[in-house]
Amino acid sequence: MAIKVPKGAGSKLGRTETVSIRLDPRLNYLCELAARSQRRTKSSFIESMLAEQIQTLVINKWREPGYGDPSTFGDAAETLWHVRESQRLVSLALIAPELMTFEEQHVWALIEENGYFWLGRWEKERWKFSTDLGSIVRDRVDECWDDLLAVAVGEKSADVLPKVTEKSGKPEHKRDIDDEIPF
Secondary structure (H helix, E strand, O other): OOOOOOOOOOOHHHOOOOOOOOOOHHHHHHHHHHHHHOOOOHHHHHHHHHHHHHHHOEOOOOOOOOOOOOOEOOOOHHHHOOOOHHHHHHHHHHHOHHHOOHHHHHHHHHHHOOHHHEOEEEEOOEEEEOOOOOOEOHHHHHHHHHHHHHHHOOOOOHHHOOEEOOOOOOEEOHHHOOOOOOO
16 A cells, blocks of 8 residues: 655656566567557557456456446546545445455455444434445545554554544544543
8 A cells, every 4th residue: 555656757648657567478579569560669558458458357257146237447447546545445445345455454444344434323322324435424534544554554553543422413533522432
């Protein structure tokens, strides 16, 4: 979950990632020929092939039939991509949790188990919330992102995360209240 920020203003076409790949000699040669046939560089050819695959590759190919309509990475690109890492994690967790790394799962568990990050209602002194795409309060995830990461890697205690309290009848951040009743 490392964040990479482009250095300097010299990057061309806004590209910020370099990927090294190994190709066997045969595949490398054929890739070079295919790139030549389109008057492209090898990296431009590979990039276009990746973009094409992303449009057609099904995200949830391991899920049981009937779980939902099959969706491709291209179909979900607008939902999956966001400039903030916190929002990418939320979308991935709700759309394709089976693709999450162990570290991402750990952060997601902190979010999923904490009512502060979800819309809900009080029922008999208990905060009831639903963990779905329409119920998450993304601004709260952004607000607590650094603490969530620190708790996930053991640098901070879970006590730094906000809790749902009854003081005002809605979720509140721990820093904003004196008495706290966690749910």
